[in-house]
Protein backbone atom coordinates (compact mmCIF):
# COMPACT_ATOMS: atom_id res chain seq x y z
CA UNK A 348 0.00 0.00 0.00
CA UNK A 349 1.40 3.41 -0.92
CA UNK A 350 1.84 6.32 1.46
CA UNK A 351 -0.97 8.10 -0.41
CA UNK A 352 -3.38 5.59 1.12
CA UNK A 353 -2.48 6.87 4.58
CA UNK A 354 -4.89 9.76 3.95
CA UNK A 355 -7.74 7.26 3.79
CA UNK A 356 -10.38 7.93 6.41
CA UNK A 357 -10.21 5.95 9.62
CA UNK A 358 -6.70 4.56 9.20
CA UNK A 359 -4.19 4.70 12.05
CA UNK A 360 -1.83 6.52 9.68
CA UNK A 361 -4.01 9.63 10.08
CA UNK A 362 -1.91 10.40 13.18
CA UNK A 363 0.70 11.78 10.75
CA UNK A 364 -1.72 14.52 9.81
CA UNK A 365 -4.21 15.03 12.63
CA UNK A 366 -5.28 18.53 11.57
CA UNK A 367 -6.35 17.31 8.11
CA UNK A 368 -8.13 14.23 9.50
CA UNK A 369 -10.72 14.02 12.28
CA UNK A 370 -8.97 15.37 15.41
CA UNK A 371 -11.81 14.53 17.83
CA UNK A 372 -11.80 10.91 16.69
CA UNK A 373 -8.01 10.68 17.06
CA UNK A 374 -8.15 12.28 20.54
CA UNK A 375 -10.73 9.58 21.42
CA UNK A 376 -8.33 6.86 20.28
CA UNK A 377 -5.58 8.27 22.50
CA UNK A 378 -7.98 8.38 25.46
CA UNK A 379 -8.83 4.68 24.88
CA UNK A 380 -5.13 3.80 25.02
CA UNK A 381 -4.42 5.93 28.10
CA UNK A 382 -7.26 4.15 29.93
CA UNK A 383 -5.65 0.71 29.48
CA UNK A 384 -3.37 -0.47 32.29
CA UNK A 385 -0.92 -2.00 29.83
CA UNK A 386 -0.32 1.41 28.22
CA UNK A 387 0.01 3.09 31.62
CA UNK A 388 2.52 0.48 32.72
CA UNK A 389 4.93 0.70 29.75
CA UNK A 390 4.64 4.51 29.87
CA UNK A 391 5.74 4.44 33.54
CA UNK A 392 8.73 2.40 32.40
CA UNK A 393 9.66 5.05 29.84
CA UNK A 394 9.50 7.75 32.55
CA UNK A 395 11.82 5.63 34.75
CA UNK A 396 14.27 5.17 31.85
CA UNK A 397 14.37 8.97 31.44
CA UNK A 398 15.69 9.12 35.04
CA UNK A 399 13.60 12.20 35.76
CA UNK A 400 14.57 13.78 39.04
CA UNK A 401 13.27 16.87 40.86
CA UNK A 402 14.06 20.11 38.96
CA UNK A 403 14.89 18.27 35.71
CA UNK A 404 13.94 19.67 32.31
CA UNK A 405 12.30 17.20 29.95
CA UNK A 406 10.54 17.07 26.61
CA UNK A 407 7.81 14.86 25.14
CA UNK A 408 7.88 14.77 21.33
CA UNK A 409 4.50 14.15 19.68
CA UNK A 410 2.83 14.80 23.03
CA UNK A 411 -0.74 14.44 21.74
CA UNK A 412 -3.25 15.36 24.45
CA UNK A 413 -0.41 16.01 26.93
CA UNK A 414 -1.32 13.32 29.48
CA UNK A 415 2.25 11.95 29.58
CA UNK A 416 3.81 15.43 29.68
CA UNK A 417 1.52 16.19 32.64
CA UNK A 418 2.78 13.09 34.49
CA UNK A 419 6.36 14.05 33.70
CA UNK A 420 5.68 17.55 35.08
CA UNK A 421 4.58 15.93 38.34
CA UNK A 422 7.79 13.87 38.43
CA UNK A 423 10.12 16.88 37.93
CA UNK A 424 8.18 19.04 40.41
CA UNK A 425 7.57 22.80 40.49
CA UNK A 426 11.22 23.70 39.94
CA UNK A 427 11.46 21.48 36.87
CA UNK A 428 10.14 22.13 33.36
CA UNK A 429 8.42 19.91 30.82
CA UNK A 430 7.76 20.88 27.21
CA UNK A 431 5.34 18.94 25.02
CA UNK A 432 6.00 19.32 21.28
CA UNK A 433 3.53 18.28 18.60
CA UNK A 434 3.00 19.07 14.93
CA UNK A 435 -0.77 19.25 15.31
CA UNK A 436 -2.52 22.46 16.31
CA UNK A 437 -5.66 20.52 17.25
CA UNK A 438 -3.75 18.18 19.60
CA UNK A 439 -1.99 21.12 21.26
CA UNK A 440 -5.29 22.96 21.70
CA UNK A 441 -6.67 19.86 23.44
CA UNK A 442 -3.52 19.51 25.58
CA UNK A 443 -3.62 23.16 26.65
CA UNK A 444 -7.32 23.01 27.52
CA UNK A 445 -6.72 19.91 29.68
CA UNK A 446 -3.54 20.94 31.51
CA UNK A 447 -2.69 24.66 31.26
CA UNK A 448 -4.65 25.76 34.30
CA UNK A 449 -3.31 23.00 36.56
CA UNK A 450 0.41 22.98 35.81
CA UNK A 451 2.75 25.98 35.74
CA UNK A 452 5.85 23.93 34.84
CA UNK A 453 4.35 22.56 31.63
CA UNK A 454 4.45 24.19 28.17
CA UNK A 455 3.18 23.09 24.78
CA UNK A 456 4.94 24.15 21.57
CA UNK A 457 4.00 23.44 17.97
CA UNK A 458 6.97 21.91 16.12
CA UNK A 459 7.57 19.02 13.74
CA UNK A 460 9.77 16.33 15.28
CA UNK A 461 12.59 16.95 12.79
CA UNK A 462 12.72 20.70 13.56
CA UNK A 463 12.07 21.37 17.24
CA UNK A 464 11.75 24.96 18.39
CA UNK A 465 14.38 24.50 21.11
CA UNK A 466 18.04 25.39 21.53
CA UNK A 467 20.65 22.63 21.43
CA UNK A 468 21.35 20.96 24.80
CA UNK A 469 18.13 22.26 26.41
CA UNK A 470 16.78 19.16 28.17
CA UNK A 471 18.00 16.58 30.70
CA UNK A 472 15.80 13.93 29.11
CA UNK A 473 13.57 13.50 26.09
CA UNK A 474 11.07 10.91 24.91
CA UNK A 475 8.71 10.10 22.04
CA UNK A 476 5.96 7.51 22.46
CA UNK A 477 4.17 6.07 19.42
CA UNK A 478 5.23 9.03 17.28
CA UNK A 479 8.18 7.99 15.11
CA UNK A 480 5.94 5.43 13.34
CA UNK A 481 4.09 8.51 11.97
CA UNK A 482 7.12 10.62 11.05
CA UNK A 483 8.46 10.35 7.48
CA UNK A 484 12.16 10.27 8.48
CA UNK A 485 12.75 8.43 11.76
CA UNK A 486 16.48 9.11 11.81
CA UNK A 487 16.05 12.87 11.23
CA UNK A 488 13.60 13.02 14.16
CA UNK A 489 15.93 11.02 16.41
CA UNK A 490 18.94 13.21 15.52
CA UNK A 491 16.85 16.28 16.39
CA UNK A 492 15.96 14.74 19.76
CA UNK A 493 19.68 14.12 20.38
CA UNK A 494 20.48 17.73 19.40
CA UNK A 495 18.17 19.27 22.02
CA UNK A 496 19.18 16.94 24.86
CA UNK A 497 22.11 17.90 27.11
CA UNK A 498 25.36 15.91 27.03
CA UNK A 499 24.85 13.05 29.47
CA UNK A 500 21.05 13.34 29.01
CA UNK A 501 18.63 10.47 28.34
CA UNK A 502 16.71 9.65 25.14
CA UNK A 503 13.77 7.19 25.26
CA UNK A 504 11.60 6.11 22.32
CA UNK A 505 8.74 3.59 22.38
CA UNK A 506 6.93 2.27 19.30
CA UNK A 507 4.55 -0.62 18.62
CA UNK A 508 5.79 -3.21 16.15
CA UNK A 509 3.04 -2.35 13.65
CA UNK A 510 3.71 -5.31 11.35
CA UNK A 511 3.55 -7.66 14.32
CA UNK A 512 0.01 -6.68 15.45
CA UNK A 513 -2.29 -9.73 15.54
CA UNK A 514 -5.89 -10.76 16.20
CA UNK A 515 -7.45 -14.17 16.52
CA UNK A 516 -10.09 -14.77 13.83
CA UNK A 517 -11.12 -17.93 11.97
CA UNK A 518 -10.04 -16.19 8.73
CA UNK A 519 -6.34 -15.89 9.50
CA UNK A 520 -5.19 -14.83 6.05
CA UNK A 521 -7.78 -12.02 5.98
CA UNK A 522 -6.64 -10.88 9.45
CA UNK A 523 -3.08 -10.65 8.17
CA UNK A 524 -4.14 -8.55 5.18
CA UNK A 525 -6.27 -6.18 7.28
CA UNK A 526 -3.54 -5.68 9.88
CA UNK A 527 -0.88 -5.20 7.20
CA UNK A 528 -3.08 -2.54 5.56
CA UNK A 529 -3.46 -0.77 8.92
CA UNK A 530 0.32 -0.99 9.51
CA UNK A 531 1.17 0.25 6.01
CA UNK A 532 -1.15 3.25 6.41
CA UNK A 533 1.56 4.56 8.78
CA UNK A 534 4.60 6.43 7.46
CA UNK A 535 7.12 4.04 9.03
CA UNK A 536 5.52 0.65 9.81
CA UNK A 537 9.01 -0.76 10.50
CA UNK A 538 10.03 2.04 12.91
CA UNK A 539 10.01 -0.16 16.04
CA UNK A 540 12.34 -2.74 14.44
CA UNK A 541 14.76 -0.05 13.27
CA UNK A 542 15.01 1.91 16.52
CA UNK A 543 17.79 0.03 18.32
CA UNK A 544 20.23 0.48 15.44
CA UNK A 545 19.09 4.05 14.84
CA UNK A 546 20.09 4.79 18.45
CA UNK A 547 23.57 3.31 17.81
CA UNK A 548 23.85 5.19 14.49
CA UNK A 549 22.92 8.44 16.26
CA UNK A 550 25.94 7.97 18.55
CA UNK A 551 23.93 7.23 21.69
CA UNK A 552 25.60 5.13 24.37
CA UNK A 553 24.39 2.65 26.99
CA UNK A 554 21.63 1.67 24.53
CA UNK A 555 19.01 -0.77 25.87
CA UNK A 556 16.14 -2.49 24.07
CA UNK A 557 13.12 -3.72 26.02
CA UNK A 558 10.17 -5.56 24.45
CA UNK A 559 6.76 -5.42 26.10
CA UNK A 560 4.00 -7.69 24.76
CA UNK A 561 0.35 -6.73 25.12
CA UNK A 562 -2.72 -8.94 24.73
CA UNK A 563 -6.22 -7.45 24.62
CA UNK A 564 -9.34 -9.48 25.37
CA UNK A 565 -11.66 -6.48 24.97
CA UNK A 566 -12.72 -6.18 21.30
CA UNK A 567 -14.09 -2.67 21.84
CA UNK A 568 -10.70 -1.25 22.91
CA UNK A 569 -8.95 -3.03 20.03
CA UNK A 570 -11.53 -1.67 17.60
CA UNK A 571 -11.33 1.85 19.08
CA UNK A 572 -7.57 1.83 18.57
CA UNK A 573 -7.32 0.13 15.15
CA UNK A 574 -10.81 0.83 13.65
CA UNK A 575 -11.14 -2.45 11.73
CA UNK A 576 -14.42 -1.38 10.07
CA UNK A 577 -12.96 1.81 8.59
CA UNK A 578 -9.86 -0.03 7.37
CA UNK A 579 -11.98 -2.78 5.78
CA UNK A 580 -14.28 -0.26 4.07
CA UNK A 581 -11.30 1.54 2.54
CA UNK A 582 -9.73 -1.75 1.44
CA UNK A 583 -12.96 -2.77 -0.30
CA UNK A 584 -13.24 0.63 -2.02
CA UNK A 585 -9.69 0.28 -3.30
CA UNK A 586 -10.28 -3.30 -4.47
CA UNK A 587 -7.82 -4.70 -1.91
CA UNK A 588 -10.39 -6.87 -0.14
CA UNK A 589 -13.34 -8.82 -1.47
CA UNK A 590 -16.73 -7.91 0.12
CA UNK A 591 -17.49 -11.56 0.93
CA UNK A 592 -14.11 -12.03 2.68
CA UNK A 593 -14.81 -8.88 4.66
CA UNK A 594 -18.29 -10.09 5.70
CA UNK A 595 -16.88 -13.47 6.85
CA UNK A 596 -14.12 -11.78 8.86
CA UNK A 597 -16.51 -9.28 10.47
CA UNK A 598 -19.03 -12.05 11.29
CA UNK A 599 -16.31 -13.97 13.12
CA UNK A 600 -15.20 -10.76 14.91
CA UNK A 601 -18.82 -10.10 16.00
CA UNK A 602 -19.28 -13.71 17.16
CA UNK A 603 -16.14 -13.41 19.28
CA UNK A 604 -17.35 -10.09 20.67
CA UNK A 605 -20.74 -11.70 21.57
CA UNK A 606 -19.22 -14.78 23.18
CA UNK A 607 -16.24 -13.11 24.89
CA UNK A 608 -13.67 -14.92 22.71
CA UNK A 609 -11.74 -12.01 21.21
CA UNK A 610 -7.95 -11.92 21.52
CA UNK A 611 -5.47 -9.57 19.90
CA UNK A 612 -2.11 -8.07 20.64
CA UNK A 613 1.12 -6.35 19.74
CA UNK A 614 4.65 -5.81 21.03
CA UNK A 615 5.95 -2.43 22.13
CA UNK A 616 9.66 -1.81 21.52
CA UNK A 617 11.25 0.57 24.02
CA UNK A 618 14.75 1.85 23.32
CA UNK A 619 16.70 4.00 25.78
CA UNK A 620 20.15 5.52 25.51
CA UNK A 621 22.34 8.37 26.67
CA UNK A 622 23.95 11.28 24.83
CA UNK A 623 27.69 11.01 25.46
CA UNK A 624 28.84 13.41 28.18
CA UNK A 625 30.86 16.33 26.86
CA UNK A 626 29.23 16.18 23.45
CA UNK A 627 27.44 19.34 22.35
CA UNK A 628 25.76 18.92 18.95
Ligand SMILES: C[S@@+](CC[C@H](N)C(=O)[O-])C[C@H]1O[C@@H](n2cnc3c(N)ncnc32)[C@H](O)[C@@H]1O
Nearest residue numbers: 362363409410411433434435438459460476478
Ligand atom coordinates in the same frame (compact mmCIF):
# COMPACT_ATOMS: atom_id res chain seq x y z
C1 LIG B 1 -0.29 8.15 18.24
S1 LIG B 1 -0.19 9.80 18.77
C2 LIG B 1 0.72 9.61 20.31
C3 LIG B 1 0.51 10.77 21.25
C4 LIG B 1 1.19 10.63 22.62
N1 LIG B 1 2.62 10.47 22.49
C5 LIG B 1 0.59 9.50 23.42
O1 LIG B 1 1.31 8.53 23.73
O2 LIG B 1 -0.59 9.58 23.73
C6 LIG B 1 0.99 10.56 17.69
C7 LIG B 1 1.20 12.04 17.94
O3 LIG B 1 2.32 12.47 17.17
C8 LIG B 1 2.01 13.68 16.54
N2 LIG B 1 2.82 13.77 15.32
C9 LIG B 1 2.65 13.12 14.15
N3 LIG B 1 3.61 13.46 13.28
C10 LIG B 1 4.43 14.34 13.91
C11 LIG B 1 5.61 15.05 13.53
N4 LIG B 1 6.15 14.91 12.32
N5 LIG B 1 6.17 15.87 14.43
C12 LIG B 1 5.64 16.02 15.67
N6 LIG B 1 4.52 15.39 16.08
C13 LIG B 1 3.93 14.55 15.22
C14 LIG B 1 0.53 13.61 16.26
O4 LIG B 1 -0.03 14.89 16.04
C15 LIG B 1 0.02 12.91 17.52
O5 LIG B 1 -0.28 13.82 18.53
